[in-house]
Amino acid sequence: MPALSPHPLIRPVTYTRWLHLFIGAVVWGVWEFIDDEGLFAPFVLVGLVGLIPATRLAEGLQARLLLTGDGHRESASEIAAAPSASWADRGRTALWMEVRLALGLLTAYLTAALAGLSFALARAAGGTGPVAMGALPWSVPGGHWWYALLAPLPALALLAAAAGLGTLITAIARRLLGPSGAERLAALEERTELLLERNRIARELHDSIGHALTVAVVQAGAARAARNEEFTVRALTAIEETGRAALEDLERVLLVLRESGGPVPARPTLADTARLLESARASGATVDAEVSGPLSLVPGPVSREGYRIVQESLTNVLRHAGPVPTRVRITIAGGRLELEVANPLPGGRTGRGGGGLRGIRERAALLGGRATAGPEGGEWRVRVTLPLDIAKSA
Structure with missing residues (x-):
């Protein structure tokens, strides 16, 4: 009888994938520190970096380590860890860098918004005045104890979103960072x-x-x-x-x-x-x-x-x-x-x-x-x- 797969929320690889997604948003954060007006410049930058042959090697090794986990060696073999050998490999790597940045930004926003919402609901349950909903553009009035019952829901939604986005980026990594026909x-x-x-x-x-x-x-x-x-x-x-x-x-x-x-x-x-x-x-x-x-x-x-x-x-x-x-x-x-x-x-x-x-x-x-x-x-x-x-x- 095959062993039952553990729930995604208790698998270590779920959280290493979450970390991988966060790393993808670092480029945006660095660029915001340099110039907060050029919103599309980071996408152009990571696309050009993806054309460098060594980028595929670095991204492949990182994806194998953080996206597949120690218990997924068969999946790791589906992600290449070698420099780009052709322009097709470079193009796929550049597209991977764009997708990784976009999903990283989405993950960072959801983490800030949903974690902030849970914290705000917990505060509103014991407070009297309106409480801002973290990254969300609204607030809720305080003094309602039942907000405490709602506080865990955004945190659970965040965990589910992290697991789903982790699965999505792993599938994309196998597609864009996977070995070419020649490999x-x-x-x-x-x-x-x-x-x-x-x-x-x-x-x-x-x-x-x-x-x-x-x-x-x-x-x-x-x-x-x-x-x-x-x-x-x-x-x-x-x-x-x-x-x-x-x-x-x-x-x-x-x-x-x-x-x-x-x-x-x-x-x-x-x-x-x-x-x-x-x-x-x-x-x-x-x-x-x-x-x-x-x-x-x-x-x-x-x-x-x-x-x-x-x-x-x-x-x-x-x-x-x-x-x-x-x-x-x-x-x-x-x-x-x-x-x-x-x-x-x-x-x-x-x-x-x-x-x-x-x-x-x-x-x-x-x-x-x-x-x-x-x-x-x-x-x-x-x-x-x-x-x-x-x-x-x-």
Whole structure:
């Protein structure tokens, strides 16, 4: 059941909006002190100030603080806090300054008039002579006790007016100080980039931690079945090395998530593939690896994603087929990086799938390449082709 919204008169934001409206009338008060004849000069002045790019930043920050309140962060995002980037932004800011001044004057007048009326009615209830009604151009005769019953009514009307004007100026602020189309598009692109980065991090954690856990499970099972002290020592060493590499990957990911200012460990590349092969061999698998072409020609992003693809492919082999003979081919030729990982199909099974293969396809697609996986000639083969010129493929 949704929580009931508190009454406007007991919400703190009602009174911060009231303050915001009062601040808008300060310009008029200052101008009255300088020249009490130029009634429209303050409107011209604030309109010109609104054309200054920095004015939008100052007004946006003030509106976020006083008009939305701490409990309205979603509303705060609807009010931009950035300098004007175009003449359209400047025009909206200038109009906002005019409207703010007008509503500020109205708020100041109502506050003086209604507060003065409440005070005058209270005085008239106990007095004998006529009492002026504050800012209102009339007076009431004194000596009527029932004026005391009427005294609270103007004060209540003032509170209602302040709440209504506060709601009105907040709606106008969202309209005139709200983000432009270009700013909304930039915010959407930033959010999209953030989601893509989180998705990439999730894939890396899946590949790295999944590989480490798979190797640890296979090694522990093989050591228990072998009942050989030398093999057990090798298995524990492989588990230790794989776990240490996974911890390094985890530390790097956490540094990125925390936006730490410290140095972020480098991501592994195809040059580090040897440790993957040794890890698989230590699990009992026979790995036949072949690299054709210089790895130095592979750009960093392609090399890093290629490493993760090989890692996930070997993890799938150990997870689904166990320590079986595996063939790994890495070829750099014709402006492409070609990866192939093949192993015998276990027990006559014809296929396997899951998040790992989906991650491989996603990595390949992001770099403009393609990936296929499936049974072929009694083997399960993963083939991935990635273009080396990622600028043209993007």
